[in-house]
Every structure is written in C-alpha cells, then in structure tokens.
Amino acid sequence: MSEATESFAIGAGRARPAYKPKPIQCASCGASLVLKDERAQVIVCAYCRAQIELTDTQANAIGVVRGNEPDFELPIGASFDWGNIRYEVVGRIASANPAEPDDAWSHAFLLYNPRQPSLWLSSYEREWWISGRTRVMPVGDVFAQPPGATVTTHDGRRWRVVERESSQIAYVDGALPWMARVGDQSRSVEMIALDGSGETYEAEQSARGEIELSRGMPITEQQVRQATGGRLRPRAGAAAPLAPSEDRPRLRAISLITLGFGAVSLLTGFVFMFLGSTIASATLPADGGRVGPIVVERPSTVLEVRVHQPFRTDGWSYVEAEVQDADGEFLFGFGDELWSESGFDDGAWHEEKNDYDLHVTIPEPGTYYLAFAVQAAGGQYGGYNPAVETRVTVKKKVGSSLPFLVAGILALLAGAFLFLMAATKVRRSLVQGSMKMLESD
C-alpha cells in the first residue's frame, strides 16, 4: 500500500499511476500469489484458502475460509468492460440476511482497474447493480430513517429510503480493501433518487461502527453479460427472474394502475349498491297482500325489494312473494324466514332477524306486482305470527353492483400481488459489496 499514491489520485486531475502487481507468498502454504490492488488489506489464498492480512511490512494468516464456494456468476480474474474501461474481478463476497436464512445470498464482485477507482458489481438472484464509493454525506442520521422517509444529501439531492436490513458475510475470496471475514455483520440503508433517475444511494455501517457510502445504479443482466463478454455463469438453481431490473418500475406502475382500477371499481360497486329511488312501498297486514303496480320502463331494470317485519314479541314467520305480471300470472317467487327470540341465561338476551332484501332484474318493460304471503310457525310458537304487519319497499337501482364488486376485489388482490413482486427482493445485493468502497488508506 502507498499513501502517496492515494493522495496523488484524489482530485489531482491527472491520470492515476498504475500499480504494478506485486508477488507475495501465502503465509500459510507458501504458494505464490499476485497482489494486483495496492489497497488490498486482505487476500484469500487460492490454494489453501487461508485468509491473509496484509500490512505494510508483512502478510499474516488470520484464518481459513471454510465452506463450499457459492455459485458466483463470475470467477476471480474475470474481465468486466464498463464505460470503455476494463476492470478485473479481484475479490468476491457472498452475504446472507441473518433474519431471512432461506433467502438467496447476495454476491458482490470487486472490480479493479489500476488507474481507476474500484467499483462493486452486485447481484441478488438475477438482479444487478454497479456502484462506487462516494464521499457525499447524508444530512442527519440516515440509519434512524424508516422505509419511505426522505433523506437529503449534502449535495442537495433527495432520496427515498427503500429498505433497511442487516447482512452477514458467508463467504469471501480474492483480495479485498478492508478486513472482511466470514461472520462479519453490518447494517445498511438503501435509498433511491427522488428525481426519477433510478440512481441508488446507500449507507452501510460495519460492526466496528465504520460508515461507508456509495452511489450506484441498477443494470440489466444483459448489460452484465455484454460487459463480461458473455462469460456470465448462471446461479445454480436460479429461477427465471420475475422481471428484468428495468421492468421493476414498470411493474410497480402496473400494480398501482391495477390497485387504482380495483379501488374505483369497488367504489362504483358500493355506489350502485346504495344508490336508488323508491318506486313502491306498502305496509301489508300480517298475512300478506299485494304491492304494485310497479312500472318498469326499460329492459333489465334492477329492483331491490326490502321486506321488514317489526316483531312485537318472540316468533317466527316465513315471508314469501311472487313476482307477477300485469295479468297476475306467476313469474318467479322468493322468500325467507324472519324470527325473533329472547331468553335468559347469564342474563337477558334477544336476537332477531326482522328483514331481508332481494335484488331482482326485470328483463322486460311492463307492469308488475309483488304478491306476499306470510306464514306463522307452528310447533312451539303455537301457530301465531307476532308480527302484525309486513313493510315492503321497492327501489329502482342504477344497475347491478356485482360486476364492479367482483372485478374490484380481484383487481385489488392482483394489484397487491404485483406490488409486492415489484417491491421485494430488490436492491438487497447493494447492501454488501456496493457499500464497502473502503480504500486502503
């Protein structure tokens, strides 16, 4: 490592002097390794997997990386062409979310170029991001912000917090610019630009309290494939993506449209359910009677028939009705039971069902009648009907509320599903690699 080299590079306006790869010897097995990045603080031996801490004067083995190598999409040494600059993968990290052990791991690839600041390429399932370290600080404590909160950075830009989470390093290899060990935990806050650019801004805090900041952007798997010359390896058992990264905002927009459609449909359904004008009403004697004439002027008119019996005491009755045409001929019938009961258990109780309603569609214009017949219960009720009257109200409705209610409920369910699809499993991988742009000084 050379601090003079670092100072030279920052804001100097000149090309950064290239670092010449340095041969080192594994402190554990003695194998020859090549250190390409002078900022590396740790390197994992490709032969014995010993983790070697690099200082100015010596290389010390500090442990061994155990466990099988994850299904990294890119090997150490893979080239990555980005912005007309050729980078090389010199380090890799796989991280897991300790709160969700069944979730896929995030992969992070350190992209190194001897004349450029390093970049991080991150993947989660088949979503990709590329990012680099930034020195622009957020205003206030960004880790205290809940998802959805707005954060301002000192350059005046505004960001929305999209996720807060913890992660744990599960595997590491290659050379890395900070002391990364399996089991290290960190927490992070992921934000997205409010200007619609899609740019991301993240803050990560290590267990030691160090905070790293990075800015990045999502890229497509196709872009990654092109940048690697088509040598991208699929993750083992990786499922087909729900949608490419660039489709996420569109998926969210579609989900919002679906939710809006559902809400408007449901609202219309409720309006149709409650809106209507009374066209006939009558109070019939206890044994029933006829209501009408009911004049229907247009085909497929929807009527709501409401039947109510004010019970004076306990009892049961069955109120049925026929829809009759102008000649009094039966068209169809309907009916339901009404009852009132009371008693005394732990205390006095009373229950009753004293009304019902029916929606009916009258297919043809014409004059109609409703003929009601009321029966009282026999048996324990002694055959009497305690209701002394039957009140009938007929309302003409605007239409059927069912199409709107059914479509509204289905659309809300579908919209919620799409929204969750668009909102979850996004940007998780940024938590790991893209944040840690620690330079060796």
Next chain:
Amino acid sequence: MNAWTSPLVLAFLLFAILGYGALFIPSLGGYGYAGHGGFHRGPSFFYWGGVSTYHGPSVRSGSLGGPSFHGGGMHGGK
C-alpha cells in the same frame, strides 16, 4: 426512463380504463341477480347469501294436485 410514460404502462392504463367502462355493460344489464336472462334463471354464484328463489310456479309440480299459479315457494302446489 419514466416508467409511467413507457408504452407498456400506457397500454395497460388504457386497458384498465376500457375495462372499467366495459363493466357498465353487464352492470346496467342487471348481471348476477335473479331474473337476469329471464325469470327462469336464478341469481349468479357471486350473489350469495340472498333469499331463496323459486322459478317454477310450484315446488311440487309433479304432484297429483298439479301446479298452481299462486303457490310458487315453499308451500307451492299444495
């Protein structure tokens, strides 16, 4: 690119608006209630929890007493 201006999203928005408008057709036609499509038809599956409906003049039309115009319902034909 702003997602709201993408052709796919705009096409979906148009589809949703047309779909909403199309819902008025069955709604104004009285879809789902007893009598829609004729008095011989009962309510649709989606109109649950309603009262019992009778679409013949008698629930005992096969009885010796024969059907009766007045008597559709639980005691019809008696």
